[in-house]
Amino acid sequence: MKTPEKRAFKARLFGEFARIGKALSSPHRLQLIEVLSQGERTVEQLAEDVGAPVANVSQHLQVLKTAMLVSVRREGLYAHYSLADPGVFRVWQALRDLGQARLSEVDAVVSEYFGDRSKMDAVDAGELRRRLGDVIVLDVRPRLEYEAGHIRGARSVPFDELADRLRELPPNVEIVAYCRGPYCVFADEAVAALRAKGYRALRLSEGYPDWRQRGFPSESGAEPG
Incomplete structure (x- = not known):
């Protein structure tokens, strides 16, 4: 040629x-x-x-x-x-992670909104997988998203329902809340609300799509009644 x-x-x-x-x-x-x-x-x-x-x-x-x-x-x-x-998600995930690693402005924007996130303990997907069965996993996304796919065994408690459903959560078991991704506000807000009521709560540092991408246990459909 x-x-x-x-x-x-x-x-x-x-x-x-x-x-x-x-x-x-x-x-x-x-x-x-x-x-x-x-x-x-x-x-x-x-x-x-x-x-x-x-x-x-x-x-x-x-x-x-x-x-x-x-x-x-x-x-x-x-x-x-x-x-x-x-x-397509993998491309977005790579772009998101590259921006986090290379652009100081990303940290500035996140800190401006969330404040110091280091005060709110988090677990990554690998650690949560190892602890499944020992913690309560809360999916605080809208119910439609939970039904489309969620971490296996997770409970659907959309953030706007959390205050009215606290009685469903045992006070002596650690809770991990997760949302759409690392910058979704629902998980942070849920953890803050749970801790204010005396619960031991952490957030998942990633979101459900990241969990699914790693091939970790997932399922779909409505929560059993």
């Missing part, structure tokens, strides 16, 4: 790869990917979750769809979106 042909080949090839980067270059689309990593959503559900107009969310989804990062399933009048492949 001649040099000009090689260059043209590389330009076209890397141009295709760059489509992924372009699709990921919006903070709004990254947020949609994080939400979709929890499970399938309609445009309307996504718009409510991220607090954006349906029209804007739809436009962002079309960009992700053109880059083959999301799939769509139509049912009646509704379009249900999901991540096209587990690799």
Whole structure:
């Protein structure tokens, strides 16, 4: 192959790869990917979750769809979106972790919102797996996300229900609360609320998609009545 042909080949090839980067270059689309990593959503559900107009969310989804990062399933009048492949979450996970490692601004933003998180003990997924059965695992995400997939044996207690359901939690067993990911506020808020009531509580430093990505025990469906 001649040099000009090689260059043209590389330009076209890397141009295709760059489509992924372009699709990921919006903070709004990254947020949609994080939400979709929890499970399938309609445009309307996504718009409510991220607090954006349906029209804007739809436009962002079309960009992700053109880059083959999301799939769509139509049912009646509704379009249900999901991540096209587990690799999409892995790319977001790698981008998230690289940003945490390389960008001091990430720590600054997190500290500004959460304060000193070192005061709130955390366990990682590996440690929690070893302790399954010895702790109560609370899924504090919305119930829809729990039903789409959760840590095996976890209890569904959405954060907005926690205050009314404390009597369901034995006071002498350690509790680990988890959420969507390392920057989801529900787990931090749940741990703070539990500790204020005298419970021994920790947060999972990762989220359910990270747990699932590692092949740790998961299941789906509603919590047994």
